[in-house]
Amino acid sequence: MAISMKLPFTANKVKGLLFRSAYRHIKEGLKLFRVMIADDEHVIKNGLKNFIDWDELDCQIVSEASNGLEALEELKTKKIDIVITDIKMPGLNGIELSEAVSKHYPKTKVILLTGFADFSFAQSAIQYGVIDFIIKTNPLDKIQEAIRKAKSFIIQQREADSKIRQLEEVMTNTIPEIKRSFLQDVLHRSIHPADVETKAQSLGINLKHYFILAFDIKTKADTDSYNPDKEEHLITSVIHFLNQSFKDYSPILLIPSNETVILLVSFEEDDYSLHIRDVNRICNELIEISESFMNTVVSVGVSNMHTSLLELHIAYQEAKQALSEQFYTGLQISMIESVTSIVSAKGNDNISIEKVISYIEANYSNDIDLQTLANHVHLNSSYLSRLFKKETGETITEAITRYRIQQAKLLLQNSETKAYVVGMMVGIGDSAYFSNVFKKYTGLSPKDYRAKFR
Structure with a gap:
């Protein structure tokens, strides 16, 4: 038996409630500046909370404190952009709070509220980076002006931090690309041999010993028709695995393509047997994972160990030749017919x-x-x-x-x-x-x- 119920509100009303709720959450998220009010006078705190249009200032009151010690505890657990504090408070006064904020939370800006009698005393807080001193008897627009001033400083700091992060990101992303481009030029012998060593030193490239690894990546024959997005995902997954697995070998991706990946791995110690065993282990792991979880066949060719950048093109040819001489599907750690495979x-x-x-x-x-x-x-x-x-x-x-x-x-x-x-x-x-x-x-x-x- 079907049961029907009459709801006390319509579907459109529900949608309206949900929309307004979502809008409130979005609006809260758009308030870019988080404010704490610290004052032992409830009248002052309530006045600041209720008579200033915080929405118009893009601010949100996220914390309140009745003295300086409470304010410091709040700062430990919450991200505060602006502190509005009275100078005279029990436990820890506003000047002492400003000093602590300057020392431990230098990006947080402080606005001091002061009376006539202690204004001269407040001047000592200048050294702690206080944004402004507001006499409590002044109109509220003076506080709003001080808040805008604090916001301006914060925005400048955020922009400066953003530029530094962008520069660091550019450097992080660009330097490996410059190194890769240089090594590709060496690989294809586009640089005069006499210039290779100097340019390598300027880029911080010091390859004492290295291998070139060539990886051939193919989906199994019984899979669905060719899917370029799937192929790209496979290559990306393999490259991620190689970068993580060879992280102790300073891996440099030289040539990524649709089916072939060329990787350079380098090391300091001249312990050939140790490193080739490690390479063997990692490559076998890749083959097993690829076949088990990605329905993909990976074959590998490894060059001999080399010690000179001028031999990079030879190492590349060795790896490709080893890859072409696949005795069985999967790993082919062929060191150009080297007797290493016998030992x-x-x-x-x-x-x-x-x-x-x-x-x-x-x-x-x-x-x-x-x-x-x-x-x-x-x-x-x-x-x-x-x-x-x-x-x-x-x-x-x-x-x-x-x-x-x-x-x-x-x-x-x-x-x-x-x-x-x-x-x-x-x-x-x-x-x-x-x-x-x-x-x-x-x-x-x-x-x-x-x-x-x-």
């Missing part, structure tokens, strides 16, 4: 092998011999030679040569540098020997290999 991080011997690999990657363009490497890891040269072969499946000489050829391949692909100069750049000064070794590893001469990429 597990267990025991001092394996740490020594990782240090050898790091040394080779950082110094491949120089002469490297077995004894130099043995000294670097504090091992007997014969023992190191046997250990390296056992752990990696290749000799140290083979590892050095293979890595040099990999770097030569990148240089031939991405520059017009003559082949014999490329050989010198990767530590093989004999051009004939370089050509023979290159062909042995690639099946092509340096000239023919370059032609494949033209």
Whole structure:
């Protein structure tokens, strides 16, 4: 059985009540200045409250106090813009209250109410930034004038604070953009090599050791049709994750695009094995989260560790090449076919092998011999030679040569540098020997290999 009720007011009346209620809340919010009245005389307080048009002044009385101590307690818990206070009050007088406000709440403005007899005494409050002294027998418009004066000071302070915040925000947002733009220019070799170091120092960029990470981000094939907004949201989510996860590595986003993100991560200590494990962990977390919660497949390519900004374009090519050589969907921490993938991080011997690999990657363009490497890891040269072969499946000489050829391949692909100069750049000064070794590893001469990429 349906039950009907006759309400004592109509729907339109309800709407009117709700509108007026909402309007009152909005109007209260528009009152930009919060006022406290401190006076031990109730007549004075009530007069100020009821005979001044606070709405017209854009003010709201948010607090009352009967003495200076009460006023201070109110200031501790409420945001007060203007304090209107009598000079003579029990406990803490108006002068003492002005001093406390000046010290602890410097943005709060004080207006003093005074009688004829204590006006000269009130002059000492000038040092505490009191806005005005109003004789109680003066008309109310004198108080209103003082309130407008206080408002003017507050507005000026707010505008100054706003400009400072805007400047700080601009600096916060601009400096990373300037750094990113500079690194992009270095990446694309738009800056003369001789100028790179000077400009880097002026921007506070000091990359002692760094990796380049390339991320390929794609939604799974069985998802709905392409949605650009969804794709943009995915990229934004991935970038946020990377910035948070790599925050200890001073991450710099170099290239964000529809499907590929290029990230630079840097670090101070030359502990290759520690950092690559950390990179591996973070990337695996990203892959798992992306697949589980975003229905997205993320693949990753990581460059070798580099120590010079002039090698940034090489690191970039390494990361892209590693990304293209995906052996399986998901993470591809391929260090350009580096034997690092073969070496597990267990025991001092394996740490020594990782240090050898790091040394080779950082110094491949120089002469490297077995004894130099043995000294670097504090091992007997014969023992190191046997250990390296056992752990990696290749000799140290083979590892050095293979890595040099990999770097030569990148240089031939991405520059017009003559082949014999490329050989010198990767530590093989004999051009004939370089050509023979290159062909042995690639099946092509340096000239023919370059032609494949033209």
